[in-house]
Amino acid sequence: MTSMTEHALMSDPGTSGRFGDYGGRYVPESLIPACHEIEAAFRDAWADPGFRDRLTTLLTVYAGRPTPLTPAHRLSRELGITLLLKREDLTHTGSHKINNVVGQALLAQRMGKRRLLAETGAGQHGVATATAAALLGLRATVFMGERDIERQELNVLRMHVLGAEVVPVTTGSRTLKDACNEAMRHWVASVDDSYYCLGSVMGPHPYPWMVREFQRVIGEEARAQCAAELPAAVPDYVVACIGGGSNAAGTFAGFVDTTARLVGVEAEGGAAATFGRAGVLHGFRSLVLQDEHGQVQEAHSVAAGLDYPGIGPEHAHLRDGGRARYETVTDAEVVRALVRLARTEGIVAALESSHALAWVIRAAESGGIAPGSTVLLTLSGRGDKDIASIKELL
Known part of the structure; x- marks a missing residue:
């Protein structure tokens, strides 16, 4: 390592x-x-x-920043944790x-x-x-x-x-x-x-660096909001979905120097951080899904935004160094998580964001996240765009 x-x-x-x-x-x-x-x-x-x-x-008067940090009260009680949602779904255009x-x-x-x-x-x-x-x-x-x-x-x-x-x-x-x-x-x-x-x-x-810096506003806002809301100032876990990984990188940038555990959640069918090998794709070297001959494999996800066979190079570096971990969830878990959040908190999240939530639910219910832990989850987008897909999946 x-x-x-x-x-x-x-x-x-x-x-x-x-x-x-x-x-x-x-x-x-x-x-x-x-x-x-x-x-x-x-x-x-x-x-x-x-x-x-x-x-x-422009981010303030046009895009609607800062976005709020919303406690998910009912779902938190069900899971035995404190779940806080960084609401990028509330920005103008509906995502980070x-x-x-x-x-x-x-x-x-x-x-x-x-x-x-x-x-x-x-x-x-x-x-x-x-x-x-x-x-x-x-x-x-x-x-x-x-x-x-x-x-x-x-x-x-x-x-x-x-x-x-x-x-x-x-x-x-x-x-x-x-x-x-x-x-x-x-x-x-x-x-x-x-x-x-x-x-x-x-x-x-x-x-990769420039986009992370433009997205750093997510993590910096969330860091200040957590400091104002939490007795310990820093959450136990910071979780975000990851395809290429911009919302996760922006969020992690605000907490990388803290004790928070950083978790990126991939689609099982597009999990380059989990199953990929070093290779070059679209102008950068990172972890890429490849066959034994080095040919790029197709990725699959129920979420179109995570249908990508690689991850950002900084995420690969964070994984190799052990500062962040990367987990996978199935399409079925994602759909269940989306519905559960909608019915407990009245928030319809994007299918992409629901990957992060699916892992939090699984980890909390299996003991992977200890009872009483505080979890910050970046809700990267709203689910309006996915309604037709959700209808077919329910």
Whole structure:
């Protein structure tokens, strides 16, 4: 197991973009200058109080931050723990994606780019990108797998209403991995006027670091809220769902230097942190689902946003160093968790978020989480988009 010094955790990875053995920049030569340009622009913007102030203002008056920390009273009593929900589902557009997209859209505008390119699985990143583009007067092109378009019809309609072009991807599994492929191909051909607004802590450097920094607001808010609410100031567990892993990375960043146990929860059929091996995918080195010949395997999840065969490189580093653990849940557990939260707390969570909840329920009921423990769970999105899928699953 790799040793990790506390000061190195979730910090600036430097110009190499490496998190231990993971990360880096594995892209066509034609994209190297674009990645360097984005890194330089982000470093300059992040050091500029004016940029930070404008981002904070938009996240406050437009996106609805800070999001509340909601005690799940009835479910807590049933489970014998104290369960606190960080309500990213209450942001404008309905998920944590808006935090990252507003930041990247402001950066694109600062760089003089006029169009945002994006990939999306569940559609939440696509909706957030279309929203930010409309707000700032930019164009948006969103690549989405044909299968995901079918099961996320509501979000596709929202993107169209917001003025975005939605490009169906018909290759491969027709899901998130293939949407990423097409978005990156298109970026190569249009790099001069287009900015690739990547939706998670993946891709070539500086994206994993940059997206984590834009999502860090989740963890920092939750840390302050827990300090005000909890006798011990810090929860025993901090839990979030993980596909690429941006909501988990943002949440973990606020607690990585505390005693809280960090738990990322994957779909059993897309569990790269659990079953993956080191490999390169979409411009970065991380843990990837592969066969014995090194070919990337298809991922499966009932949640379109977790249908991805890899995880962000920083998550792989946290796993190897033992600072975070990664668990899996089944589709059936996820659906049961979604319904249970709805019927105990009146909150319909996204299928993605329900993965984290499914693990908390299982661990609390099996003794994996000790009675009386305090658990912070990031509710990354709301379930409106999943109603059609939920109807078929019930």
